[in-house]
Amino acid sequence: MRIPPFRSQGSIRLDRKKSAAGLPIEPLGPSTLMAYSLRQRQGHIAVPRVAPGDHVFRGTVIAGGRSALDPPIHASTSGTVMACLEAPFAHPQGRSALTLEIASDGLDQATPPLPPLSIRDLDRTGLIRRLHEAGIVGLGGGAFPAALKAAQEIPLHTLIVNGVECEPYVSGDDQLMRERAQEILEGADMFAHVLGIKNILVAIDEHLLDAMTAIHEALKAFPQERFKVSKVEGRYPGGGERQLIERLIGTQVPSGEMPQTIGVICQNVGTLLSLGRAITQGEILTSRVLTVGGESIRTPKNLEVRLGTPIQDVIRYCGGLLAPNALLWHGGPMMGFEIKDSLSPVTPGTHAILAFEAPAPHPLPEPCIRCGACNDACPAYLLPEALYRASRSAQLETLRTLHVGDCIECGACNVVCPSHLPLIETFLLGKEKLGRLSEERERAHHARQRYEARISRLERQEMERERARLERKVALEKNSTPKILEAIERARRKQQAINTTLLKERSDDDLL
Numbered sequence: 001m002r003i004p005p006f007r008s009q010g011s012i013r014l015d016r017k018k019s020a021a022g023l024p025i026e027p028l029g030p031s032t033l034m035a036y037s038l039r040q041r042q043g044h045i046a047v048p049r050v051a052p053g054d055h056v057f058r059g060t061v062i063a064g065g066r067s068a069l070d071p072p073i074h075a076s077t078s079g080t081v082m083a084c085l086e087a088p089f090a091h092p093q094g095r096s097a098l099t100l101e102i103a104s105d106g107l108d109q110a111t112p113p114l115p116p117l118s119i120r121d122l123d124r125t126g127l128i129r130r131l132h133e134a135g136i137v138g139l140g141g142g143a144f145p146a147a148l149k150a151a152q153e154i155p156l157h158t159l160i161v162n163g164v165e166c167e168p169y170v171s172g173d174d175q176l177m178r179e180r181a182q183e184i185l186e187g188a189d190m191f192a193h194v195l196g197i198k199n200i201l202v203a204i205d206e207h208l209l210d211a212m213t214a215i216h217e218a219l220k221a222f223p224q225e226r227f228k229v230s231k232v233e234g235r236y237p238g239g240g241e242r243q244l245i246e247r248l249i250g251t252q253v254p255s256g257e258m259p260q261t262i263g264v265i266c267q268n269v270g271t272l273l274s275l276g277r278a279i280t281q282g283e284i285l286t287s288r289v290l291t292v293g294g295e296s297i298r299t300p301k302n303l304e305v306r307l308g309t310p311i312q313d314v315i316r317y318c319g320g321l322l323a324p325n326a327l328l329w330h331g332g333p334m335m336g337f338e339i340k341d342s343l344s345p346v347t348p349g350t351h352a353i354l355a356f357e358a359p360a361p362h363p364l365p366e367p368c369i370r371c372g373a374c375n376d377a378c379p380a381y382l383l384p385e386a387l388y389r390a391s392r393s394a395q396l397e398t399l400r401t402l403h404v405g406d407c408i409e410c411g412a413c414n415v416v417c418p419s420h421l422p423l424i425e426t427f428l429l430g431k432e433k434l435g436r437l438s439e440e441r442e443r444a445h446h447a448r449q450r451y452e453a454r455i456s457r458l459e460r461q462e463m464e465r466e467r468a469r470l471e472r473k474v475a476l477e478k479n480s481t482p483k484i485l486e487a488i489e490r491a492r493r494k495q496q497a498i499n500t501t502l503l504k505e506r507s508d509d510d511l512l
């Protein structure tokens, strides 16, 4: 466990352009052909549960759902499964993934909602089950399964409601707080109640004044002593979970640990809204709010989009691009990445789709001059230049020792690097390799455990057989009458005589 010495947190001031700020959330209906990438967190591929030709409804489980790490993927409209094939999905390296394609039937019929739950009867097990069934994952961009977050049986004292939207152009959470503050707070209240959390801290970026007013207004209906609103300084990255906790609570989350270890849990505003609806209305997660913006989008919007909608359809709905060669971006300008194929679908992690004029050619990277600027900028107390060297030479153990897992991919090191090194891109690759290595180790560990269990089972069975044989022998000797013993002895002598004769005949034949 690493607890670095306290020092002022690395952060930078960014331009606060928000092309869709204040625009009401518009719902966008399903596309003709929806695509559901089966690649989940850390490269895990969900197992399909439907086949081409099957008819599905909005809310039908189409893949995954076998464990807490594998939340179910639901169809977001009704239609027919057309194919299960490799198709593009939003990935920094532009990879493809196994994808289920569903042709919409235009009826948008839904499965019946899950039964509403009463908060009074709901316990932690019920909450975890409901979050899993409804496919609730973190909507801040990480898509971490909410059920898994709630499953840690550690006493918690504070829930942080994360309304700190600190990246330029992104305004979905801001708009959610302005329009649906009541539902967000209800979700927070229920979540905190079930997990026995006493304090709820609503953290809002200092620049989101309308959102703050809406939250204060909605709070009038809730117990005042439970809730507190915190204005967070508008620096980047202000909304990173660990950075936010440190700012608000004054305690650092130890490296490699979840915030729960220090009694705190953090949830994004969109996640809390979906979570509340899953409990009270039995609603399954089939859509999310996202921002479509940037200088090259004709009409920036805040939209509620069905998961699985091709990104090109979302852009088309916003009037298309102002420049044909515009650069498409998934997520915020700092933590996001280029969309290599606009057929990639919207996933729970898509909180923004941005488009910019094609940038001037990126200056060619030059060798690291060890200036240390990246170390100073890193809000996670990491050593980006050392991580860069370890990632480039695939030194996975060194990467682990340097806590690459703590990198929140904020891109602050990239911004300050005078050598224009692709630091964050290299870390992402390193993290992925490390994730695969851990998975392989986990699999090997389980295989060894299964093998050892089988060997000990076989040994146990053999011992039981031997004990039964001895018990039978003892019982026979104990219960036998002299007559039976005599008969056994006669049979034994007879068998011995036969054996002797056979041996003699064999040796006579050898002599001849």
Ligand code: SF4
Pocket (backbone or CB within 6 Å): 377, 378, 379, 380, 381, 382, 383, 384, 406, 407, 408, 409, 410, 411, 412, 413, 414, 423, 424
């Ligand atoms: S991207 Fe990672 S290493 Fe770079 S500054 Fe952000 S947290 Fe630190």
Ligand code: SF4
Pocket (backbone or CB within 6 Å): 367, 368, 369, 370, 371, 372, 373, 374, 375, 384, 385, 388, 416, 417, 418, 419, 420, 421
């Ligand atoms: S900022 Fe760039 S050049 Fe400076 S130490 Fe970090 S990686 Fe090297």
